[in-house]
Amino acid sequence: MNMPERSxxxxxxxxxxxxxxxxxxxxVFGPIVxxxxxxxxxxxxxxxxxxxxxxxxxxxxxxxxxxxxxxxRGWLQRLDGGGAGVQVLAPxxxxxxxxxVPLVLLAxxxxxxxxxxxxxxxxxxxxxxxxxxxxxxxxxGLAGLLDxxxxxxxxxxxxxLALGYEYLGLGFWSVLPLAALTAALAGALLGFPxxxxxxxxxAIVTLGFGEIIRLVLNNWLSLTGGPxxxxxPAPTFLGLEFGxxxxxxxxxxxxxxxxxxxxxxxxxxxxxxxxxxxxxxLYVKGRLIRMPIGRAWEALREDEIACRAMGLNxxxxxxxxxxxxxxxxxxxxxxxxxYQGFVNPTSFTFFESALIxxxxxxxxxxxxxxxxxxxxxxxxxxxxxxxxxxxxxxLFGMLMVLMMIWRPRGLIRISRRGFAQRPxxxx
Amino acid sequence: MSVPLLEFRNVDLHYGPIQAxxxxxxxxxxxxxxxxxxxxxxxxxxLLMSIFGQPRPSAGQILYRGEDITRKSAHHVASxxxxxxxxxxxxxxxxSVEENLLMGTIPIxxxxxxxxxxxxxxLFPRLEERRNQRAMTLSGGEQQMLAIARxxxxxxxxxxxxxxxxxxxxxxxxxxxxxxxxxxxGGMTIFLVEQxxxxxxxxxxxGYVMVNGQIRLSGTGEELLGNPEVRSAYLGGH
Ligand SMILES: Nc1ncnc2c1ncn2[C@@H]1O[C@H](COP(=O)(O)OP(=O)(O)O)[C@@H](O)[C@H]1O
Ligand SMILES: [Mg+2]
Numbered sequence: 190m191n192m193p194e195r196s197x198x199x200x201x202x203x204x205x206x207x208x209x210x211x212x213x214x215x216x217v218f219g220p221i222v223x224x225x226x227x228x229x230x231x232x233x234x235x236x237x238x239x240x241x242x243x244x245x246x247x248x249x250x251x252x253x254x255x256x257x258x259x260x261x262r263g264w265l266q267r268l269d270g271g272g273a274g275v276q277v278l279a280p281x282x283x284x285x286x287x288x289x290v291p292l293v294l295l296a297x298x299x300x301x302x303x304x305x306x307x308x309x310x311x312x313x314x315x316x317x318x319x320x321x322x323x324x325x326x327x328x329x330g331l332a333g334l335l336d337x338x339x340x341x342x343x344x345x346x347x348x349x350l351a352l353g354y355e356y357l358g359l360g361f362w363s364v365l366p367l368a369a370l371t372a373a374l375a376g377a378l379l380g381f382p383x384x385x386x387x388x389x390x391x392a393i394v395t396l397g398f399g400e401i402i403r404l405v406l407n408n409w410l411s412l413t414g415g416p417x418x419x420x421x422p423a424p425t426f427l428g429l430e431f432g433x434x435x436x437x438x439x440x441x442x443x444x445x446x447x448x449x450x451x452x453x454x455x456x457x458x459x460x461x462x463x464x465x466x467x468x469x470x471l472y473v474k475g476r477l478i479r480m481p482i483g484r485a486w487e488a489l490r491e492d493e494i495a496c497r498a499m500g501l502n503x504x505x506x507x508x509x510x511x512x513x514x515x516x517x518x519x520x521x522x523x524x525x526x527x528y529q530g531f532v533n534p535t536s537f538t539f540f541e542s543a544l545i546x547x548x549x550x551x552x553x554x555x556x557x558x559x560x561x562x563x564x565x566x567x568x569x570x571x572x573x574x575x576x577x578x579x580x581x582x583x584l585f586g587m588l589m590v591l592m593m594i595w596r597p598r599g600l601i602r603i604s605r606r607g608f609a610q611r612p613x614x615x616x
Numbered sequence: 617m618s619v620p621l622l623e624f625r626n627v628d629l630h631y632g633p634i635q636a637x638x639x640x641x642x643x644x645x646x647x648x649x650x651x652x653x654x655x656x657x658x659x660x661x662x663l664l665m666s667i668f669g670q671p672r673p674s675a676g677q678i679l680y681r682g683e684d685i686t687r688k689s690a691h692h693v694a695s696x697x698x699x700x701x702x703x704x705x706x707x708x709x710x711x712s713v714e715e716n717l718l719m720g721t722i723p724i725x726x727x728x729x730x731x732x733x734x735x736x737x738x739l740f741p742r743l744e745e746r747r748n749q750r751a752m753t754l755s756g757g758e759q760q761m762l763a764i765a766r767x768x769x770x771x772x773x774x775x776x777x778x779x780x781x782x783x784x785x786x787x788x789x790x791x792x793x794x795x796x797x798x799x800x801x802g803g804m805t806i807f808l809v810e811q812x813x814x815x816x817x818x819x820x821x822x823g824y825v826m827v828n829g830q831i832r833l834s835g836t837g838e839e840l841l842g843n844p845e846v847r848s849a850y851l852g853g854h
Contacts, residue, residue, distance in 0.1 A: 481722045488719050491708035498702035498778075499770075500668050500694025500723055 203253035210249035214242045297464055301457050309456045311572045313528050316463045317521050318564040322548040323470055324517025326560050329549050331483065332510035333490025335392045337542055338379075338399025342372040342515040344537035346522020348406060351419035351532050361424035365523050372519025373512040380511035384504055387493075399542055407534040418533025421526040423455055424462070431455040456528070463524050470517060474557060477513075486510050544568075547585055551592060619682040621646045621774055621805050622667070622698075627676035629659070629666050629829075636662040637673070638829045644774070644807050649800045651808040651816040651837070653850055654826035660809040661703050663826075664776050668693055668700075680774070694723035699772035701763040703779050703809075709752035713743050716751050716762055720769030728771065736765040739795070757788035761795070774805050781812040793819055813850035817841045825850075 215238070223238040224231050255261045300312060321343060328336045349368040353359035359367070383394050406413050413419060423431055429442040431454045442454060451457075477483045485506045488496045496503055526532045548567055552559030571581045620643040629637035636659045644650045654660045666673050667680075668690040678686045685693050699720075708716050717736055721729050737744035740761045746754060751762060760780050767775060777796070781789040793815050800806055800819070810816035817823050817837040825833040825846060833840065840846050 479726075481725060484719055484722050487711075488708060488722065491710055492706050495702055495706035495708065497665070497668065497670050497690070498700045498706060499720070499766075500690040500698065500700075502690050 199257060200254075203250050203257060206253040207246045207250035211242050211246040214245040218242065301460060306453050306456060309453060309460060310528070311569055313456065313460055313463060313524070314572065315565045315569045316460075316467050317525050317528070318545070318548060318568045319467055319561050320463075320470060320517055320521035320524070321545045322552060322560040322564040323467075323474060323557065324514040324521070325545050326514075326549050326552070326557070327474070327486065327517070328510050328514035329546065330553075330556070330560075331478070331490060332486040332507065334507065334510060335388065336395045336511075336514070337392050337539070337546070338395040338397065338402075339514070339518060339545055340537045340539070340542040341379075341399040341402035342375060342518035343522045343525070343541070344402050344406060344534075345372045345375055345515075346519035347421075347526040347532045347536070348413065348419070348522070349519065350523045350526040351421050352413070354422045355419060360422060361523070361527055365520065368519040368523045369516040370519075372522070373516040376511040376513075376515025377508055379515075380508045384507055396539070396542075399537075399539060403534050403537050406537070414533075416533060416535070418531050420531045421529070423530070424458060424527050426458060431458060459524060459528055466520060466524070470520075471557065471561075478557075482506070482509060544585075547589065551588060618646070620644060620679070621648075621681060622807065623677075623679040624663070625677040625679070627663075627666065627673045627678060629662055629671065630674045631662075631671065636829050637666070640676070640826075640829070640831055642824050642831060642834070644805060646773075646805055647803060648822065649796075649806040649808065649820045651810055651820040651823045652826055653810060653813045653816060653823060653840070653846070655811065655849075658826045659829040660826060661778055662829075664700060664778050664807075664809055667698060667776065691723065694770065697771070697773035698776065699723075699767035699770045699774075700776040701760070701767045701778065701780060704782065705756075705759045705763040707751040707754070707759050707762050707766070710750060712748050712750055713754070713762060714747045716766050717743075717769050720766035723770045729769070732769050732771065736768060739768075739798075740765055755788075756784050757791060760784065760788075760792055764792075764795070768799075772804075774807060775799070777806065777808045779810055779812075780808070781810060781815060789815060811850070813846060814841075817846075 218241045219238055222241060223234050225234055256264070301309065304312065321339070324342075325336065325339050328334050328339070346368040349371055350359075350361065350364045353364045353367065379395065379398050383391050386394060407415055409415070425431070426442060429445050431442050441450075485496070485501050486509075488499065488501065489503060489506050489510075493503055496506065525536070529536075544567065548560060548563045551567065552561070552563035567585070571584075622644040624640050624642045627637055627640045628635065629640075640659075640663065642650075642652070652660055652663065662671075665671070667678060667685070669686075669688065670690060673686060676686070677684055680693065680696060680698065683696075685696075708719060711719070714733070717733055718726070718729060721732070737747070742758055743761055743765060746758065751759065754762060764775075764777070764780065780792050780796070784792065789812065796806060796808070797819055808816055808820065817840050820837040822836050823834065823840045824831050825840065833843065833846065835843070841851075
């Protein structure tokens with residue numbers, strides 16, 4: 190910050206800020222709050238507007254005054270300083286947050302023993318969004334390809350299970366890998382035509398792709414049942430079903446193991462498989478980031494021409510990002526469909542894509558831990574604060590604005606690890 | 617007769633209807649420093665990028681250590697030991713100096729990364745002082761050093777440089793060329809593309825002059841420096 194050093198408190202700037210904020214408040218709130226419709230006429234309510242504008246002006250004045258004081262300036266400097274340098278972590282660097290990881294794992298393992306069905310479903314939803322966030326994080330966060338139609342791959346996974354069951358008699362386990370594969374192919378299909386596109390154009394084409402998939406699902410009544418959706422089979426474990434009674438005279442899971450019937454069993458099972466899948470994806474992603482392909486994605490994000498000058502095949506780099514991201518969403522879709530027990534197109538609107546993108550941006554582009562945290566914050570918090578649900582979008586908006594101001598690179602900054610010093614190499 | 621490290625045989629290159637290279641033939645021997653001089657738009661950058669097949673020549677052959685690489689993948693060429701410092705430097709702006717260098721290891725993997733990082737910092741002490749600084753905050757000369765160092769991180773046998781003096785102050789250009797001289801003295805084979813004919817030819821064993829996608833002249837650095845056509849066209853001499 191190039192703020193000139195001023196020892197005395199300057200009152201003019203805060204006053205100016207406050208008047209400006211007041212004007213903006215007047216423009217924004219004046220028509221909304223000050224003019225109240227009354228039948229076919231309307232009343233003016235200047236007092237309400239005056240209250241709001243006055244509050245905004247006072248607040249802005251106090252904030253500005255504070256930020257101009259010595260303490261405030263110190264704050265600004267510290268917040269600003271966060272973006273100046275980028276640190277490569279020492280190879281033996283241990284994050285201060287590292288104690289969280291075993292704690293979270295422990296909580297994840299213990300959870301099913303205590304959770305009721307409601308909490309369990311909320312956490313499953315959270316984990317599904319973790320998967321989605323991790324996948325989109327490869328595309329947007331690492332490779333820098335703004336994909337606004339990511340939800341399409343999620344839909345492909347979910348409908349893959351429904352359609353596979355309906356027409357081919359496939360179950361959860363056979364669809365899981367197939368969905369990942371199909372979604373990856375769809376990713377390649379989308380990837381090819383957009384290889385030459387950047388930024389805004391890419392965003393628009395992917396947005397269109399997402400809508401096309403949703404519209405097809407919505408309107409192909411004979412195949413997908415349209416807006417009514419399709420039912421999805423419950424998952425099985427080694428062919429054992431989780432219902433109270435198995436279909437076709439089979440033995441249900443609880444009888445086979447001689448335990449009491451528990452309606453939560455299905456969710457416990459989904460939770461367990463989902464948790465393992467998330468861990469697997471985390472592991473694979475952790476490995477990939479350290480491999481040349483992970484570096485290539487980031488190089489592509491930073492500068493495509495430099496990438497090509499380094500002898501990277503940008504076609505392969507882009508396609509691999511699209512395909513891996515898509516296949517992760519396909520997996521998430523299968524879990525989502527089994528968890529809901531049915532699928533319909535309303536689960537796959539643009540808002541969903543925006544939510545997943547918000548998770549990636551909030552979590553810090555490219556940061557894995559950040560994405561996991563953000564996925565839970567953005568999906569679980571609104572569930573738990575049900576009465577607050579109407580304000581969810583407002584909350585997103587405010588979070589995003591705050592992020593842009595203070596943490597433009599996300600809650601948790603991405604940091605790369607250096608390489609271990611090999612013994613015997615002189616410094 | 618030994619095989620040249622790099623050889624172009626009658627290479628044509630097109631961008632759609634535009635022909636960027638016409639029947640280009642040239643060669644770079646192991647250990648040599650060779651420069652390619654040409655005005656803006658002559659086709660110099662296209663020639664360098666065609667080594668990585670981006671875009672591929674429409675006719676002719678490119679050979680690297682005797683192997684025909686005209687149709688080989690970019691990765692094959694890069695991991696085979698060709699590295700480039702691209703035109704306009706193209707460092708990764710949002711990454712630190714150290715991260716930029718690590719990106720240079722993509723073609724060969726990270727087995728030697730730590731050792732090479734230290735070699736680069738010894739070669740470019742300025743970069744070590746700024747290792748955690750974001751690349752966009754470096755000066756033009758420092759960015760050029762970083763682009764060269766990033767290319768060297770893949771342990772190339774052949775270093776391609778596209779206009780390393782572009783947009784730099786004369787004193788910084790001198791520093792950069794001193795570094796290139798040191799690299800060449802250390803045995804590196806350098807193929808240098810420049811508009812700055814004076815510096816480039818003084819550094820080089822041999823040179824080529826390119827006009828409108830064709831090789832117009834070739835000779836040793838001194839011959840070309842003394843050539844009246846070169847003097848009037850590229851050195852502002854009379
Ligand atoms: N991507 C491209 N698409 C179309 N034409 C190009 C492209 N890149 C270069 N050209 C054309 O090829 C010719 C040679 O360009 P270039 O290799 O950049 O020359 P130099 O590096 O010598 O300035 C120019 O006429 C330029 O307009
Ligand atoms: Mg050029």
